[in-house]
Amino acid sequence: xxxxxxxxxxxYRFADLKTLMAKASxxxxxxxxxxxxAASEEERVxxxxxxxxxxxxTFLNEALIPYESDEVTRLVIDDHSPQAFAEISHLTVGxxxxxxxxxxKADEALVTMQxxxxxxxxxxxxTKTRVCxxxxxxxxxxxxxxxxxxxxxxxxxxxxxxxxxxxxQRICRAISEExxxxxxxxxxxxxxxxxxxxxVGWANYFCLGPVxxxxxxxxxxxxxxxxxxxxxxxxxxWPAMKHYPVAALxxxxxxxxxxxxxxxxxxxxx
Numbered sequence: 001x002x003x004x005x006x007x008x009x010x011x012y013r014f015a016d017l018k019t020l021m022a023k024a025s026x027x028x029x030x031x032x033x034x035x036x037x038a039a040s041e042e043e044r045v046x047x048x049x050x051x052x053x054x055x056x057x058t059f060l061n062e063a064l065i066p067y068e069s070d071e072v073t074r075l076v077i078d079d080h081s082p083q084a085f086a087e088i089s090h091l092t093v094g095x096x097x098x099x100x101x102x103x104x105k106a107d108e109a110l111v112t113m114q115x116x117x118x119x120x121x122x123x124x125x126x127t128k129t130r131v132c133x134x135x136x137x138x139x140x141x142x143x144x145x146x147x148x149x150x151x152x153x154x155x156x157x158x159x160x161x162x163x164x165x166x167x168x169q170r171i172c173r174a175i176s177e178e179x180x181x182x183x184x185x186x187x188x189x190x191x192x193x194x195x196x197x198x199x200v201g202w203a204n205y206f207c208l209g210p211v212x213x214x215x216x217x218x219x220x221x222x223x224x225x226x227x228x229x230x231x232x233x234x235x236x237x238w239p240a241m242k243h244y245p246v247a248a249l250x251x252x253x254x255x256x257x258x259x260x261x262x263x264x265x266x267x268x269x270x
Contacts, residue, residue, distance in 0.1 A: 042201025052094030084119035
C-alpha cells in the first residue's frame with residue numbers, strides 16, 4: 001500500500017509503510033548511507049503528516065521486517081493480544097499520541113490508557129504522558145505548543161497553537177549548519193537555494209495559529225547567518241549590514257521571506 005501527502009503544490013508519494021517510516025524518522029547518517037532517508041526537510045515533514053493518518057492496525061497487516069527473518073517482529077506478532085488491541089485498533093498514529101478529554105475524565109483516561117498499554121506489554125513514557133490542565137498549562141504535540149493564545153487585534157484569549165520553541169530552535173540550528181565556514185566553498189546560489197527549501201518546507205507545515213513571531217525569528221536568524229557566510233566567502237569586513245542590507249538579501253539574492261505568507265492564510269482574509 002502506498003501513501004501520499006501534499007505540501008503546497010507538491011505531492012510526495014511513499015511506496016510502502018517501510019519507506020514511510022524511514023522518511024519520517026529524524027535524520028541519521030546510517031539512513032543516509034542506506035539511501036532511505038528523506039531527501040529534504042519538507043519530504044520528512046510530509047512523511048510525518050502521512051504517518052499520523054495511518055491506522056494502528058496497519059502495522060499488524062504490513063510488517064516492516066518479514067516475520068521469518070526478525071526476532072522482534074516474531075515477538076510482537078506471537079504475543080499480540082487481539083482482545084486488548086481491539087480497544088485502540090481504530091485509532092491512527094496521530095490519534096494514539098494525543099487524547100483530549102474533559103478534566104473530570106482526564107485521570108480516568110490516563111489510567112485506562114496505561115492499563116491498555118500494559119496488556120499490550122508496552123511501557124508508557126511517564127515524562128511524555130501526563131494530565132495537562134488547559135489553559136493554565138501548555139503542552140507540545142507534533143511540533144506545536146497547545147495553550148492560551150491572544151488575538152493581536154482584540155487581545156481576546158483563546159486556546160490555540162503556536163510553533164514550539166524547540167522546533168524554532170531546531171530550524172535555526174539547521175540554518176546555522178548550512179551557513180558554517182566549512183560551506184564557504186559552495187556557490188552562493190546553492191546555499192541560498194538550500195536555505196529557501198528548508199525555510200519554506202518548515203513554514204508549509206507550521207502554518208496554524210499565530211506564526212508571525214516564529215517566522216520573524218527564523219527570518220532574522222537566516223539573514224544574520226547568510227551575511228556572516230557571505231562576508232567569510234568574499235573576505236569582507238564587518239559591518240555585514242553595510243554590504244548586505246535586508247532588501248539586498250531578499251530582493252537581489254533571493255532569500256525567501258516567510259512573514260508575507262501570513263496574509264494569504266484563509267483565516268487572515270476579511
